[in-house]
Each structure stands twice: as structure tokens, then as C-alpha cells.
């Protein structure tokens with residue numbers, strides 16, 4: 001296994017691992033550590049069946065159910081299909097995934113099955129670096145804040161059963177300590193957080209917007225330009241990510257998504 005950084009702040013390519021084959025304990029541990037260190041891992045030229053993909057993803061944690069069940073892969077409900085022909089809009093706003101869960105994902109894993117000839121990339125921002133770059137006074141303030149999270153209100157096609165299962169308010173710290181790396185990162189989801197503790201929804205939204213605008217800059221952002229067969233593992237505990245909808249919609253862009261369960265977010 002060879003790990004090569006892809007950007008000064010985050011992201012690394014992992015070579016020499018065939019994810020379609022069983023992964024031994026030593027490699028598992030090295031990958032867990034590499035994810036905590038690099039926050040985004042790229043494996044090129046993979047060829048995976050849904051079952052092989054699920055087995056590989058579980059290296060990073062137990063696959064967990066995704067709450068937009070209308071996009072589950074038939075026969076493999078732990079894999080979500082990201083595909084605009086399913087009526088999905090690319091998630092172009094910076095976010096981390098599934099903050100409405102008590103134990104949100106440690107990682108989001110994407111497998112590039114069909115890739116447009118240009119555009120349609122995925123960007124990942126280092127929220128550990130974002131936290132470190134804030135003035136000390138603001139870090140101190142952020143350390144004491146929490147968000148209350150539920151399903152996005154703007155998605156009209158969310159199934160009632162998913163709303164019932166996953167719509168209850170869940171509170172998380174706005175600064176999350178990484179369970180492997182030990183460092184702290186800014187942690188929130190701007191459209192899943194109804195509000196920040198002690199703030200109105202409007203003030204909360206404005207503050208989150210401002211935090212994103214100030215902290216997510218090119219020097220802390222890795223942009224992944226997809227190749228068919230890529231597997232991208234994103235550490236949801238210390239990053240935000242976004243899709244780019246800048247591709248020709250007459251072409252297909254199909255990513256298979258797995259999320260794996262992490263710890264309950266905590267500030268230490």
C-alpha cells in the first residue's frame with residue numbers, strides 16, 4: 001500500500017489496494033489511520049459488485065441506512081444511488097452527511113460507476129484546518145455551541161416513513177473531536193440544523209453561512225475530478241463536501257454511496 005498526498009491540506013491517493021478482495025487487519029488499521037490523517041482517500045481503477053463494495057466500505061465502519069430510501073439500490077438498500085435521472089439535484093451546498101442521526105457517519109464513500117466527460121466533480125474541505133484558522137476568541141465561543149438537526153425541509157420527495165424514522169431533533173456539538181486523530185473540527189450541516197443553541201433560526205443560518213464563507217477557501221479544499229472506477233472515502237467527522245452540477249445532463253453521472261456509522265459526536 002502506498003499513500004500519496006493530493007493537496008497540501010487534505011486528500012491522499014491510496015495505491016496497491018484492490019477493494020474487491022478481502023482486506024487484512026493490518027491494512028484495515030492503516031486505512032483507518034490514513035483516513036483520520038488525510039480526511040479524503042482516493043482509490044483508482046476499482047471494479048466492484050455491490051456486495052464487494054459493501055464489504056470494502058465496512059473497513060471504515062458498519063454501513064448504515066440512508067434516509068432517502070427512494071434512492072436505495074434495489075436489493076442493496078445500504079447503497080444509495082446518486083443519479084440525476086432519478087430526479088436528484090446535485091448537493092452543491094457545503095455540508096457533512098446525515099447530522100440528524102445520533103451516531104452520524106464516520107465516512108461517506110462514493111464509487112464512480114458512470115462519469116460525465118467533463119465537470120461533475122466532488123469537493124472536500126478540511127474543517128479541522130478551518131477550526132484552527134479561526135481567531136482564538138471565536139474558537140472558544142464555537143466550542144460551547146450546539147446545533148439541533150432534522151431532515152432537510154426543502155426536499156419534497158422525502159418519504160413519510162423516513163420523516164418518521166429520521167426527523168426527530170438531534171443535538172450535536174459545533175466542534176467535534178476526532179475519535180482517531182484527537183483533533184477538533186468545525187461540525188454542522190447548514191440545512192439540517194434548525195438552529196444553534198440560544199440563537200434564532202435566522203441568526204443561526206446567517207452565522208453558519210458566514211462560517212462557511214470565511215473558512216472554506218481553496219487552501220483547505222481538495223477537488224476530486226472523477227474517473228470511472230474511483231472510490232472516494234470522505235471523513236465526515238472533520239470535513240464538509242459538495243457536488244458540482246457543472247456537467248452535461250445528457251450524459252450520465254452515477255455514483256454509488258455508502259455511509260458508515262461513526263461515534264456520537266463529542267467535544268473534548
Ligand SMILES: [Fe+2]
Nearest residue numbers: 091095096097
Ligand atoms: Fe453529502
